[in-house]
Amino acid sequence: MPTAAVLPKGTFSDEAARYFFQGVPVELKYQKMIADVFKSTARGDTDWSVVPIENTIDGSVSLHMDWLVHEVDLPIRAEWVFPAIQNLVGRRSELTGAEGGDWDPSKITKVLSHPVAMAQCYEFLRSRLPHAELETLSSTAEAIRTVHANPGLGWAAIGTHTAAADYGLDVLQEGVTDHDNNYTRFLLVGDKPFDKPGASHYKTSILITLPEDYPGALHQVLSAFAWRRVNLSRIESRPTKKKLGNYYFFIDIEMSLDTVLLPAAIAEIEAIGCQVRILGSYPSYPYEG
């Protein structure tokens, strides 16, 4: 069975991976850190890596992009989005009010979570649980594990459904993040091709390094896409790490490389002296509840 390296059990990445691989025979291989995820696939121990890449609490987006560019050479095989929903998790039985019924906010003495997850739920915590102590841990999975290990204290965690189920805890309230429309993008990277039905469209991700930094350089690069009416869905400059102020650009294009227009645009960009590295041309899967 093919294998995919993913961050630890019960993390947000684990939940997104389980969702994505529904009906696809893939074995998840849990790794302690994102570096282990990438290295596992680069060594050939796993077929793919699951990498959170935008708007994520599982690590640092820029670190993950840097790894993808500097440390490994693994093509992107698929992309999916997954709602960045956090939940309030605890033991309903120990949090029920005197008159029974649902959980009673005043019974919660402490809320544990990852610092970024905590920040994403700031308004919820302030309005609903203003009296609760807040404690930050290294991951939401660790927070749920800690609540599980300390019964009878009125502790709750902010974390995933998956980890709540794994530890037999109750989801007291779903979707406690302050903004609803928060989606995290995940990439599947690896040498092995991947395909499953249900893609909404195809995308191509490239990395462009400018020959030198001069005003209008990026504008010139974008011209090659603009006059062809090729749509870009994301653009981001990142330092090259060789010199401060020396940048490359990540560009996501809403088109497969397997067309006439895109290779022609890339050839033009190379002709004006830019380095173009193709990070992958891959299907994009929407979230389907």
Add this chain to the structure above:
Amino acid sequence: MPTAAVLPKGTFSDEAARYFFQGVPVELKYQKMIADVFKSTARGDTDWSVVPIENTIDGSVSLHMDWLVHEVDLPIRAEWVFPAIQNLVGRRSELTGAEGGDWDPSKITKVLSHPVAMAQCYEFLRSRLPHAELETLSSTAEAIRTVHANPGLGWAAIGTHTAAADYGLDVLQEGVTDHDNNYTRFLLVGDKPFDKPGASHYKTSILITLPEDYPGALHQVLSAFAWRRVNLSRIESRPTKKKLGNYYFFIDIEMSLDTVLLPAAIAEIEAIGCQVRILGSYPSYPYEG
């Protein structure tokens, strides 16, 4: 004395803030989470917020940018860069080999740190301390505090000089991050103006929302800068959170708003139907060892 809200004592942000405010009379007010940092300044309890904004381990860059845009309305007053250096910290006395001298790597049983700091030192840990257990905590400051609280076990942490000094621990090895040329950008935001000598140049940060997403829209916006030979040092698209696929752009311009060219370019961009929000026009300070 003016006050600045900053993430907890001993974090990387704390170290960068102490460096930046050398010789400037400012009192640091430590806050538990980035949300508290922003809110403190927005409420008027502090004059400025210290916000890590690029390539940071203190939280999530995109979350910080989102707060700056959606949750508060605080102009950027200054920018500085600070080297993202991590150090191996412990008690030299308990890690010295039988023959005395310096610390002995084989005596280190466990290394504690923040998951992203750990990932940034992956090669160092693998080559120098392959036998050590790795444990992740919510911050490097927390890791150093934990090592301080558990003497005699051969534990070490990856973290800042500042936190090592605060807890009376030794810096066993400086600069254990795998890449040398790692700088973190910090912003100072708040209603109160800020100025100190030593700026290398001025910058202006703007947020552009396109009227609709059509191919070439960004190219058209960049034309306004390109033909004026105005240099952009950073560009990044971020989802608006209103609708998936709806983006705005952060653009950093290497020029003060207090010139002829820049207001003219912005007026032109507004004239083609874009919304432009000026996040700040401010001095940029280089790192000076």
